[in-house]
Amino acid sequence: MRRFFTLAVLALAFVACSQEQIIRVPVPARPAGQKDVIGLTAPPLDTVRIGVVGIGMRGYHALRVLPAVPGAKITAICDLREEAVKKGQERLASEGQPFAQEYYGEEESWKGLCEQEDVDLVYICTDWLHHAPIALYAMDQGKHVAIEVPAALNMDEIWALINKAEEKRLHCMMLENCVYDFFELSCLQMAQDGMFGEVLHAEGAYHHDLNAFWHEYWNNWRLDYNSKNRGDNYPTHGIGPICQVLNIHRGDRMERLVSMDTKVCNGPKMMKFYAGKECPDFAQGDETNTLIRTAGGKTMLIQHDVMTPRPYDRLYQLVGSDGYAGKYPVQQLCFNQEMPEEVDAEHLPLEKIFTGDELKALMDEHRPAILTEELEARAKQVGGHGGMDFTMNYRLIYCLRNGLPLDMDVYDLAEWCCIAPLSRLSLENGNMPVEVPDFTRGAWNKVQGYKHALAD
Numbered sequence: 064m065r066r067f068f069t070l071a072v073l074a075l076a077f078v079a080c081s082q083e084q085i086i087r088v089p090v091p092a093r094p095a096g097q098k099d100v101i102g103l104t105a106p107p108l109d110t111v112r113i114g115v116v117g118i119g120m121r122g123y124h125a126l127r128v129l130p131a132v133p134g135a136k137i138t139a140i141c142d143l144r145e146e147a148v149k150k151g152q153e154r155l156a157s158e159g160q161p162f163a164q165e166y167y168g169e170e171e172s173w174k175g176l177c178e179q180e181d182v183d184l185v186y187i188c189t190d191w192l193h194h195a196p197i198a199l200y201a202m203d204q205g206k207h208v209a210i211e212v213p214a215a216l217n218m219d220e221i222w223a224l225i226n227k228a229e230e231k232r233l234h235c236m237m238l239e240n241c242v243y244d245f246f247e248l249s250c251l252q253m254a255q256d257g258m259f260g261e262v263l264h265a266e267g268a269y270h271h272d273l274n275a276f277w278h279e280y281w282n283n284w285r286l287d288y289n290s291k292n293r294g295d296n297y298p299t300h301g302i303g304p305i306c307q308v309l310n311i312h313r314g315d316r317m318e319r320l321v322s323m324d325t326k327v328c329n330g331p332k333m334m335k336f337y338a339g340k341e342c343p344d345f346a347q348g349d350e351t352n353t354l355i356r357t358a359g360g361k362t363m364l365i366q367h368d369v370m371t372p373r374p375y376d377r378l379y380q381l382v383g384s385d386g387y388a389g390k391y392p393v394q395q396l397c398f399n400q401e402m403p404e405e406v407d408a409e410h411l412p413l414e415k416i417f418t419g420d421e422l423k424a425l426m427d428e429h430r431p432a433i434l435t436e437e438l439e440a441r442a443k444q445v446g447g448h449g450g451m452d453f454t455m456n457y458r459l460i461y462c463l464r465n466g467l468p469l470d471m472d473v474y475d476l477a478e479w480c481c482i483a484p485l486s487r488l489s490l491e492n493g494n495m496p497v498e499v500p501d502f503t504r505g506a507w508n509k510v511q512g513y514k515h516a517l518a519d
């Protein structure tokens with residue numbers, strides 16, 4: 064009997080232990096004298112003077128979109144390659160913009176741009192490895208920073224950006240454009256208007272066959288990075304829009320994640336074809352899936368696949384207690400109908416699905432306050448991923464000019480970027496759950512509900 068009791072206690076202890084099995088990630092103490100930057104505002108800027116670093120595909124595109132934004136002025140541009148800077152100057156001229164101070168030639172030529180007096184905002188469009196070092200240096204020079212996705216690659220970079228933004232009281236925003244697509248903005252508004260009931264589960268992804276693009280990247284940086292790093296290396300387009308709907312660090316927070324990936328199949332073939340290199344130890348699986356659970360009992364599924372011929376999509380699905388939104392392959396909204404008074408086989412409460420014109424009418428009815436008809440028309444005219452690039456830059460400059468909190472803060476940057484290093488940790492430890500740190504260090508519940516700031 065006693066032996067049975069001992070075994071039973073041991074078995075229970077094992078269950079308790081196994082339920083506790085999670086990889087805990089250290090949270091560095093906040094440096095003395097610092098506080099969080101939730102709702103951070105900075106003195107309004109009449110004109111926002113911008114220095115753009117990295118004039119490759121994305122930076123070159125920014126030189127067309129930024130000048131179209133009222134109150135934005137490009138005063139400096141920088142790239143390692145002289146020819147990229149010269150091409151950038153031509154683009155500025157063709158947009159009717161004055162010559163910008165130029166920097167090129169040295170690995171750290173960007174330091175001069177960060178130090179330039181008439182630069183208020185350093186706008187970083189380099190390859191991923193340069194993002195955090197340039198942003199940290201720029202903030203040390205007293206500049207706000209806007210960084211292309213993903214802004215940070217590992218936990219050290221993420222905490223360094225948070226600490227620097229808190230220390231300097233400067234904006235450090237990731238340029239996550241997908242939160243500004245019209246469908247996502249309208250669904251965010253509908254969720255806030257209660258149309259989906261309680262949103263319980265959401266999905267986001269980056270499914271983009273990059274086969275046609277690998278050769279375009281400077282020095283093969285992107286394929287090279289994927290060859291060395293397992294995990295979801297490009298999570299922010301998928302997770303950004305759904306975190307806003309789920310009010311992450313505005314009443315809820317991500318608690319844990321688990322990742323699984325497929326075996327490696329196409330990566331080494333791409334390396335052979337585009338870089339002429341054998342790469343038997345290519346790190347990134349063709350498909351990576353990450354499941355996240357929040358403190359409020361919600362779940363998210365994030366997927367990454369840049370290797371297979373699957374058609375482009377970012378999933379974007381919201382599953383609520385009373386409604387559903389899905390973007391691909393066709394936009395759909397779906398709502399529960401009212402329950403009848405009593406169970407009646409002839410009048411069952413079937414869901415109603417909206418597509419096409421009916422869906423458009425609903426979206427118009429729930430037009431977010433920031434997306435005026437005028438802004439939407441201008442965004443479509445200027446373009447850039449269908450208009451979302453213009454809307455993102457418009458909002459960034461509008462908030463800086465009005466001294467408002469930005470739509471995305473440094474904690475959004477941290478939460479969206481941490482999926483790469485934390486998914487890697489889960490994958491490399493037999494798909495163990497990994498704790499997602501509270502990047503606000505205790506302030507995740509201070510604000511209730513995601514909000515875009517608007518001037519009076």
Ligand SMILES: NC(=O)c1ccc[n+]([C@@H]2O[C@H](COP(=O)([O-])OP(=O)(O)OC[C@H]3O[C@@H](n4cnc5c(N)ncnc54)[C@H](O)[C@@H]3O)[C@@H](O)[C@H]2O)c1
Nearest residue numbers: 117118119120121122142143170188189190211212280281
């Ligand atoms: N948000 C989006 O929709 C979107 C789309 C495409 C790319 N991106 C992001 O934009 C960034 C740039 O991507 P890309 O496609 O333009 O890549 P790219 O390879 O075309 O451009 C990178 C540029 O960085 C420059 N560079 C490298 N080292 C430098 C240094 N030390 N100093 C200054 N410049 C340096 C290179 O010369 C090159 O011109 C990446 O972070 C990428 O993920 C975002």
